[in-house]
Amino acid sequence: EQRLHTSQISLTKLYDLQNEHFNALNKYLELEIKRLDELKDYVAAVYEWRADHKNTNKGFLDNHLDITKVMKQMHHHFFKTKNLIKNKQSIAALSEIDEHKDLSGNHILLAHRAIKRLQQFYVIPASDMSAGRFNDRIIGDRMDACDCYAMAKYCSEENDMYGVIEWAVESYNKWESDGRPECVDPELLNFYIVSSSVYTGFDFSNLIHINGSINLQEDIDKFSRYYHLIKNELIELEKENALNTFEVYYRLQKGINQDNFRNLCKHGVSQTIDNYLKCRYQTKDSFYRILMPFKEEDINSEPLIKIYHDVLYENEISKIKTLALENMIDAKIQSSINASTIEERSRSGQVCWINNNDEVKYFDSLNTRIETFTGFTTKTAEKYQIVNYGLGGHYLPHYDPFPKGAESKMFGNRLVTVLFYLTDVENDGYTSFPLLNIIAPTEKGAALVWNNLDMSNGKLDEKTLHGSCPLLKGNKWIMTKWLYEEGQNLPYDWKNK
Numbered sequence: 001e002q003r004l005h006t007s008q009i010s011l012t013k014l015y016d017l018q019n020e021h022f023n024a025l026n027k028y029l030e031l032e033i034k035r036l037d038e039l040k041d042y043v044a045a046v047y048e049w050r051a052d053h054k055n056t057n058k059g060f061l062d063n064h065l066d067i068t069k070v071m072k073q074m075h076h077h078f079f080k081t082k083n084l085i086k087n088k089q090s091i092a093a094l095s096e097i098d099e100h101k102d103l104s105g106n107h108i109l110l111a112h113r114a115i116k117r118l119q120q121f122y123v124i125p126a127s128d129m130s131a132g133r134f135n136d137r138i139i140g141d142r143m144d145a146c147d148c149y150a151m152a153k154y155c156s157e158e159n160d161m162y163g164v165i166e167w168a169v170e171s172y173n174k175w176e177s178d179g180r181p182e183c184v185d186p187e188l189l190n191f192y193i194v195s196s197s198v199y200t201g202f203d204f205s206n207l208i209h210i211n212g213s214i215n216l217q218e219d220i221d222k223f224s225r226y227y228h229l230i231k232n233e234l235i236e237l238e239k240e241n242a243l244n245t246f247e248v249y250y251r252l253q254k255g256i257n258q259d260n261f262r263n264l265c266k267h268g269v270s271q272t273i274d275n276y277l278k279c280r281y282q283t284k285d286s287f288y289r290i291l292m293p294f295k296e297e298d299i300n301s302e303p304l305i306k307i308y309h310d311v312l313y314e315n316e317i318s319k320i321k322t323l324a325l326e327n328m329i330d331a332k333i334q335s336s337i338n339a340s341t342i343e344e345r346s347r348s349g350q351v352c353w354i355n356n357n358d359e360v361k362y363f364d365s366l367n368t369r370i371e372t373f374t375g376f377t378t379k380t381a382e383k384y385q386i387v388n389y390g391l392g393g394h395y396l397p398h399y400d401p402f403p404k405g406a407e408s409k410m411f412g413n414r415l416v417t418v419l420f421y422l423t424d425v426e427n428d429g430y431t432s433f434p435l436l437n438i439i440a441p442t443e444k445g446a447a448l449v450w451n452n453l454d455m456s457n458g459k460l461d462e463k464t465l466h467g468s469c470p471l472l473k474g475n476k477w478i479m480t481k482w483l484y485e486e487g488q489n490l491p492y493d494w495k496n497k
């Protein structure tokens with residue numbers, strides 16, 4: 001279970017930090033101008049005094065008493081000027097900015113990492129990524145020669161030689177077409193390209209013939225055959241067919257274990273969904289729901305996975321976000337400003353829980369609603385958990401129940417998952433079930449509901465493996481409620497299973 005991504009929330013905060021930056025700078029300028037004005041006035045006054053004195057007291061150097069007086073005054077002038085020059089007030093106003101600098105530096109690193117991860121996951125060549133393109137979609141702005149150069153540098157620091165090559169080539173092309181901007185050091189770029197091609201040892205022109213093959217072993221064999229061929233045809237290759245290179249490279253690097261999850265995320269289609277797609281208005285024997293039935297949709301039958309549309313209301317969603325944001329500020333204050341903990345913090349800052357007081361205050365009717373559509377009690381449930389995913393945010397396939405032995409002694413395991421979507425996310429960021437070949441779209445106000453345990457014996461239902469596809473654009477908010485075994489009407493005794 002891993003949650004690595006740039007946080008939309010911390011980015012927003014960082015953006016707001018720039019206001020503080022400007023405030024500090026303005027303060028600095030104000031103090032500096034004041035100081036320089038004072039210094040200027042003072043120097044002018046001293047100069048005047050000196051000229052006057054010289055004119056009116058010709059022979060004053062002969063008079064010892066006069067000299068002492070003049071020296072005293074000069075001494076005073078000297079220190080006064082020195083103090084004005086050394087005034088630290090303005091410098092102090094800048095100290096805040098120093099702290100901010102590290103923060104943004106780390107976010108740049110996180111963003112580079114996110115870009116790279118998205119590329120790997122969705123198999124997006126640098127040429128598409130830098131054009132802000134994925135399949136036929138626009139996912140971002142065009143990256144310029146400098147951006148690509150920074151990516152090449154990042155990959156080099158991570159010893160990702162294939163990444164270095166494709167980003168260096170991309171940067172090189174853009175450097176040429178963008179009028180050779182100074183941010184790119186062509187010497188270094190050349191070094192990147194040559195050294196990583198030596199390092200990887202690929203004949204890149206041959207690489208493009210390996211495509212469409214599903215035999216991993218065969219691919220690896222071909223790769224090892226080409227491994228010792230070193231040629232400088234990368235730039236040509238990049239123009240011709242980058243996707244295949246990347247695809248093959250990715251397979252070699254990571255294997256094909258996660259292919260199902262990736263394919264679901266990439267294509268966003270459930271192959272089997274039509275077979276048992278069912279929609280109905282559901283009253284759940286609730287008198288009140290006769291007037292306002294649930295919009296229930298089955299997206300899978302074995303195990304049953306349902307979507308309840310429009311089950312969370314607009315005012316609830318904004319309340320939840322407000323509560324969550326407050327909580328996330330708290331999480332941020334706790335940690336120290338230490339480079340190595342910043343990533344940690346932006347990760348944990350994504351998650352928060354609704355405390356008991358707030359649950360009693362604001363979630364009563366939602367609890368009732370959950371009880372009506374699931375048929376289970378919410379009395380024995382986990383606190384509402386809220387997650388925000390930013391760029392590259394994902395949740396690798398996992399099971400929600402605790403592993404055997406780690407369940408709660410008092411409440412048992414996570415029987416039911418109720419997953420609310422607080423945002424619409426188009427085209428990606430689905431919840432996908434790789435073993436069932438289905439996805440659930442991220443639809444604001446909807447709840448995805450399923451049982452994690454086999455209702456006949458309480459064992460983990462292994463088909464419920466699921467995850468959140470990496471976000472290419474925008475951000476995704478969810479809220480989860482896990483209902484425990486204890487207190488539910490179960491055909492088995494959970495304490496003795």
Ligand SMILES: O=C(O)CCC(=O)C(=O)O
Nearest residue numbers: 395430431467468478480
């Ligand atoms: O965000 C999603 O779509 C899935 C979240 C999830 O699986 C979880 O929170 O356990």
Ligand SMILES: [Fe+2]
Nearest residue numbers: 398399400466
């Ligand atoms: Fe989950």
